[in-house]
């Protein structure tokens with residue numbers, strides 16, 4: 001389900017502290033999102049590719065992460081150029097392709113691929129637990145952080161429960177078909193799953209209370225920011241900041 | 254002051270789940286004194302888990318009084334202060350292990366007790382070491398085997414240095430090796446405990462008293478003549494009266 005295989009590698013990126021990686025990915029992706037010039041977007045793309053390379057990810061793995069995005073990009077390429085007003089660069093009958101539309105498509109494609117690469121290199125290379133830790137230390141709202149962690153922790157348990165229920169139904173001769181009986185059975189399964197999940201939530205909460213939980217999460221400091229982490233944050237922030245200035249003041253190299 | 258101070262003392266406890274008129278606990282009395290190790294063997298649905306949850310103040314009884322460590326428990330606040338000194342091991346270890354890694358989970362209790370991060374980490378590491386779990390201290394909890402989860406959950410409870418332990422079916426689903434480990438750990442602990450189990454052999458090895466439950470009441474040693482049968486019997490492997 002949730003694949004964390006990228007997190008269990010060894011590279012310079014993996015050695016960076018979670019907070020450093022989260023902050024850097026934020027600045028780089030905001031910088032990318034705010035740019036419109038292709039030369040600057042090209043630079044961001046190079047930076048993101050360099051990060052992927054440093055994280056020693058294989059093309060195969062990166063491609064796996066990019067694939068879902070490409071469907072979205074293809075949809076944009078089909079619809080945007082046709083529906084955009086402006087200078088027409090190609091026409092066939094009533095089908096008109098505008099220059100502005102194509103330019104926007106290229107911009108969106110480049111931006112989304114770049115941002116995804118940044119996140120693949122810096123964030124997908126952490127386990128969910130590590131991301132949660134990083135967010136927690138960055139004073140991200142506590143409830144949201146622990147919602148993330150708990151969801152991740154119990155999604156497996158709930159999946160197992162679902163499989164158990166389904167197996168029990170199968171043992172009694174249930175074969176899913178497209179008929180009312182099947183739909184009703186799945187509705188019962190879903191309902192049962194919901195009931196079980198809420199009982200589970202109650203028990204988990206009780207277990208937490210038994211161990212002294214009073215509404216505030218405390219965690220161990222597992223990671224420490226070191227010089228390289230600060231250097232990395234500064235470099236990424238500077239890179240995003242300078243490129244943004246170039247864009248804003250129309251500075252060309 | 255009593256000669257042998259009691260850790261848990263329940264008197265005339267009655268409890269029914271909301272919306273039900275069956276008393277799962279019915280005018281129940283129970284004491285667990287310093288150093289006592291009591292086994293509780295009773296059929297499914299007889300209210301054992303409910304009893305433990307009532308002791309911890311997780312379920313509020315309709316009637317009766319609860320005294321923990323010599324103090325009467327009247328309000329939820331009273332329980333809050335005492336609860337961390339009594340370790341409850343839940344029937345399902347998945348309910349108890351919610352932190353990302355083993356170390357995080359074992360340190361969760363000590364951190365809540367107000368230990369500094371350094372102290373909490375040391376206490377957790379010590380407990381992990383004592384239970385022979387050092388090899389998996391950085392493992393992600395949901396990937397552990399059933400036996401490992403059970404031992405980690407026990408470590409999480411023991412890291413709080415409780416004065417008493419309540420174990421809810423600790424051997425359910427464990428293989429012989431882990432059961433053996435568990436027996437050794439429990440026998441090495443010098444604290445009071447009450448253990449729910451369906452396994453007579455296990456209970457026999459780790460406790461010196463065996464109680465049962467029937468109609469929402471505790472049946473103590475004198476009332477229960479516990480034995481195992483070789484012949485087929487309506488009550489199966491559960492202890493029962495003759």
Ligand SMILES: Nc1ncnc2c1ncn2[C@@H]1O[C@H](COP(=O)(O)OP(=O)(O)O)[C@@H](O)[C@H]1O
Pocket residue numbers: 270271273277295296297298299300301302303304
């Ligand atoms: N949350 C609940 N709501 C309503 N009834 C419950 C709940 N939990 C348990 N019961 C009922 O209370 C009785 C005792 O349950 P429990 O204490 O879990 O028994 P045991 O642990 O001995 O198997 C059972 O009949 C069960 O159906």
Ligand SMILES: [Mg+2]
Pocket residue numbers: 301302303344421
């Ligand atoms: Mg039970």
